[in-house]
Structure formats: C-alpha cells, structure tokens
Amino acid sequence: MSAKKALSTSNHDRGSADLTYVYPVVSRRAGGVSVGINLNPNNACNWRCIYCQVPDLTRGSAPPVDLPLLEKELRGFLHELxxxxxxxxxxxxxxxxxxxxxxxxxxxxTSAPEFAQVIELIARMRGEAALPETVKTVLITNGSLLYRSEVQQGLRELAKLNGEVWFKLDRASEAGMQRINDTRTSMAKVHDNLIAAIALCPTWLQTCWFALDGEAPSRQDEEDYLGFIGGLLREGHKPQGVLLYGLARPSLQAEAPRLSALPVEKLQAFAECIRASGLEVKISA
Known part of the structure; x- marks a missing residue:
C-alpha cells in the first residue's frame, strides 16, 4: 500500500487503501476503524440524497462483484490491520x-446481485482472521431493496455475525423523502421493508438532520417522523434505536450550497422527542 496521509473522521477517502472494494475510515460514530466494503465502485445508486458525499453520483445499481478479488482484498487488508x-x-x-x-x-x-454471497464471504474472512464477535458487521442501506429474497437471505446471515442493519430514514413523509433523498418511494414500502429488516436482523434507524436553505426541519417533519416510529412501536416492531447525525463533511451534490449543519442543541432537542417515544438515540453532531 502506498504511503498516504493519515486518516481522520473528515477524510473518508475510499481509495485510501489502493483497493477496488475495501477501504478504511475512522468512524466518528464508532470511535475506531471501520473496514468499509464498497460494492458500488461505479458510483451508482438508486437514490440521490442531497447530502451525499459521493463524487459523480449516478442513478443505477452495483456492477457485478468480483468475489475472488473482494476475498483477496478483505483477507489482505484485515491481515494488514x-x-x-x-x-x-x-x-x-x-x-x-x-x-x-x-x-x-x-x-x-443491496443492489448487488451477489449481496448474499458477499455476506457469506465476510463470514469466512472473519473466521480466518479470528475477529472477535465485538467487531460487528454492519449494513448501511436505504432499505429500498429489502423485499428481495436474496437480500433477506443476506440479512439472515448477517444476523449470525452479530450484525446490524442501519436503515436510512431521513424524513418520514413521501414529500420529505423526495426533497431529501430524491426518491418517490412510498411510506408504505418503507414501512414494509423496515418491518422485514427488524424481523431478520437487529436494525437501527439512521437519520441525517440538517438545515436546508437556512431552515431547520419543520415541525411537520418532526411530527411525521415521530408518528411513523410511534406506529411501528404500536404494531410491535421495535428497532434498536436511532442514529441521529448532522452534516460532518460537505455534500458533493448540486444542492450543497443550500445545506448547513444544525446547532447540536437542535439535534439534542429532537433526540429527546424520539426518546420520549421509547427508542434509544445516539447523536453524532
């Protein structure tokens, strides 16, 4: 691996290890090194979140995964770490x-057709490296494809690894999701996919809360969110909690000049409202 500058919580360069699929980041939320696996080296996603830090983001799916290359990279990088x-x-x-x-x-x-095979590969590499159970395996997802049988099979295997799903829920209305995530996904589909995730693997909601055009999320945004999670809880579907975070690094989307971080007090106030509903909240400003 070539000599490069030290990593930090603000440097999430996915080419920092000179590999195709594997990259390290120092996670501000985790307080350690997160070994990232990038199944979308083509910078393609089926959503386009306006705070996304991916350069040249395009609409689409993951290309075919070269499983032998991923195995070689993950084995080698775990050994290096x-x-x-x-x-x-x-x-x-x-x-x-x-x-x-x-x-x-x-x-x-989860747009990679080989997603379930990737989870099985990670399980093998964890075993080879003798990683302790305390080193979690985490899926960070927008949740939109969790209805697929191969994705659900991957989540079953993920659960066996002491794994977690971090399910994106930035806004809990169709208008809010269109504004923030640039998707026309229905809340009914979000609801059903989230229930599937919770049933298969421990699942956290991950929520990015920030100002747009100088305005904090509206009271309606807050009520929509609290109403959505309240409905889940009444139905008996309880996620592990909420990972509530602000803007740490600049967006690389066209909307970047319109976005700004909220004061930590705003995040804390919303977190208290969520806690009052019965869910744990972890804040990363």
Whole structure:
C-alpha cells in the first residue's frame, strides 16, 4: 500500500487503501476503524440524497462483484490491520482498533446481485482472521431493496455475525423523502421493508438532520417522523434505536450550497422527542 496521509473522521477517502472494494475510515460514530466494503465502485445508486458525499453520483445499481478479488482484498487488508503497521502509521492514536466491517460505499450495497454471497464471504474472512464477535458487521442501506429474497437471505446471515442493519430514514413523509433523498418511494414500502429488516436482523434507524436553505426541519417533519416510529412501536416492531447525525463533511451534490449543519442543541432537542417515544438515540453532531 502506498504511503498516504493519515486518516481522520473528515477524510473518508475510499481509495485510501489502493483497493477496488475495501477501504478504511475512522468512524466518528464508532470511535475506531471501520473496514468499509464498497460494492458500488461505479458510483451508482438508486437514490440521490442531497447530502451525499459521493463524487459523480449516478442513478443505477452495483456492477457485478468480483468475489475472488473482494476475498483477496478483505483477507489482505484485515491481515494488514491486525499484523501490519497501518494502524500505527495511518490511524490517529485512540482510534487504533477495528470497530466493524461496514457494507456502505458509493451506492446502495443491496443492489448487488451477489449481496448474499458477499455476506457469506465476510463470514469466512472473519473466521480466518479470528475477529472477535465485538467487531460487528454492519449494513448501511436505504432499505429500498429489502423485499428481495436474496437480500433477506443476506440479512439472515448477517444476523449470525452479530450484525446490524442501519436503515436510512431521513424524513418520514413521501414529500420529505423526495426533497431529501430524491426518491418517490412510498411510506408504505418503507414501512414494509423496515418491518422485514427488524424481523431478520437487529436494525437501527439512521437519520441525517440538517438545515436546508437556512431552515431547520419543520415541525411537520418532526411530527411525521415521530408518528411513523410511534406506529411501528404500536404494531410491535421495535428497532434498536436511532442514529441521529448532522452534516460532518460537505455534500458533493448540486444542492450543497443550500445545506448547513444544525446547532447540536437542535439535534439534542429532537433526540429527546424520539426518546420520549421509547427508542434509544445516539447523536453524532
């Protein structure tokens, strides 16, 4: 691996390890190194969130995954993290631990037809590297494809790895999702996909809360969100909690000049409303 500058919570360069699929980040939410797996090296996603930090984002799906290459990269990089000098030379002191393996990257990872095979591959590599159970495997997803049988099979396998799903829910109305995520997904479909996720694997909601055109999310946005999670709970579908976060790095979408971070007090106030409904909230400003 070539010598490059040290990683930080603001440097999430997905080419930092000179690999196709595997990249490390220092996660502000996790407090350690997250081993990222990018199944969308073509920068294609079926949504277009206006805060997205992916350059040259296009509409589409993941290309075919070269499973032997992914296996080689993941095996080699885990070995480097555990036995090489990457942690010492590239990671800030205090964050020199593997926190998780995260399927995220430059698009929707569940759009890869090989998704279930990828989860099985990760399980093998975890076993080879003797990673402890405390190193989680995390799927970061917009949840839009969780109705697919192969994706659900992947979630069943993920659950066996002490895995988690981080299910994107930035707004809980169709108008809000169109405005923030540039998708026409119905709330009924979000509801059904989220129920499927919760049934198959421990699932957190991940919610990006920020100002648009200088305006914080409206009271209606808050009520829509609280009403949605309240309905889930009344139906008996309880997620692990909510990962509530603000803007840490600049968007690379056309809307970037219109976005700004909220004061942490605003995040804390909304978090208290969510907690009052009965869910745990973790805040990353």
């Amino acid at each position: 555990l036995h090489g000098d990457f942690m010492l030379t590239r990671v800030p002191e205090g964050a020199r631990r593997i926190n998780d393996i995260a399927l995220s990257g430059n698009g929707e990872p």
